[in-house]
Amino acid sequence: MTSSAEPVSRAERKKQELRREIIDAAFDCFAERGYHATGIADVATRLGIGHGTFYRYFQNKRDIVDHVVDDLVGRITGALTAENAPDAVSTLAEYREQSARIGESLGRIFGEDPRVPRLLLFEAPGIDRAMAERILDLFDLAAALTSAYLSHGVELGYLRADLDVENTARAINGMILGTAISSLRTPEAQAAQSEALRRVMYDGIAAR
Amino acid sequence: MTSSAEPVSRAERKKQELRREIIDAAFDCFAERGYHATGIADVATRLGIGHGTFYRYFQNKRDIVDHVVDDLVGRITGALTAENAPDAVSTLAEYREQSARIGESLGRIFGEDPRVPRLLLFEAPGIDRAMAERILDLFDLAAALTSAYLSHGVELGYLRADLDVENTARAINGMILGTAISSLRTPEAQAAQSEALRRVMYDGIAAR
């Protein structure tokens, strides 16, 4: 199950490489012109290959967008699970730090390249029902993850005992979502946005 | 400029009525099957009219989706501005009540008919750049509105003096957005979701 277990001839490697390039090119096209507005020919032309070649690597147009999304989802979940286990912290201060770290990771992915949120939030849901469901699944997954962080905090007593973990998780994720969308227009506000989000989380908005 | 100033023959009224029906039918189709998957013929068939007739009322397919969105946006801004001026309240308690009222209005619009958020958030942004910009404008408008509420609260002293009004507004709107999206899967959680949102706003999540 290691990555070197497969038989990798020279040709095989070339093939995988092109496959990767096609996915990247498709991502570029879909994010820039939109899924419906880009033809297979556009993707192929961008790579300087004939569009017939495309079909040697992917079943059809619908097939590749799944791979593109796979790729993005993988990148995101990777960044999130990398160094931030829900149970790695035990005080509010540590929790705050951890959330800042997570916020930064997400900010890097979403803010650095607006094409990521554009594709994931603006293009993908309109492709078809199945893709819309996939995006909703992603939200559910994120909610479960955030829930885990919150539950842990409630158990250790540094978060409100009466916290409605499930729904609060969705509210927090909503704020993150809002940040991602804002970054489409004003990428430079990222940091301030992220800080404001954390202030709301920890302090609320009311005067003391 | 009153609504009765126009010359309204019988035929004229019939025409306006059919126009309305076409908009409604288009909304149904776009929200259910998606914009790209519905043909003009689908909209026409749903009304039992020939699809040629459609073109007597709207320029083209792109034209009508603008009208559909106009309609929804109008409904939403109407509900928001109706009975809730930003400066109508002067204490935190009143403010809480007002936000509960606004949440309820929004819940009614988004929660009662999932097709509304589905069209606005899932279908529309993927239609083309211009429509995506429209939706972003809508977010900006909402942010400005929420900002006004927050500013007012800061001025009167019942909200934190050091509140980053702009970015906090976007964070709060993000939570609302999250609620709207959740309602696509679990409409019954609406109320709890809305309550959790307000708890986060006013109390934060940390233990006292």
Add this chain to the structure above:
DNA sequence: GCTGGAACGGAATCGCGTGTCAGTTTCGGA
């Protein structure tokens, strides 16, 4: 009832993009 003009319907047109396939090129091994 008749008539002229507006509204309607749906067959026909048109353009576009997906997916196929047969001919061509590339390349590793003998």
Add this chain to the structure above:
DNA sequence: TCCGAAACTGACACGCGATTCCGTTCCAGC
């Protein structure tokens, strides 16, 4: 150097759906 398999290419077939257009129907006014 030569051979055969695999990869590549792009002209083409095809279907689909937006838009047009003209023959038909409807209806208000006379």
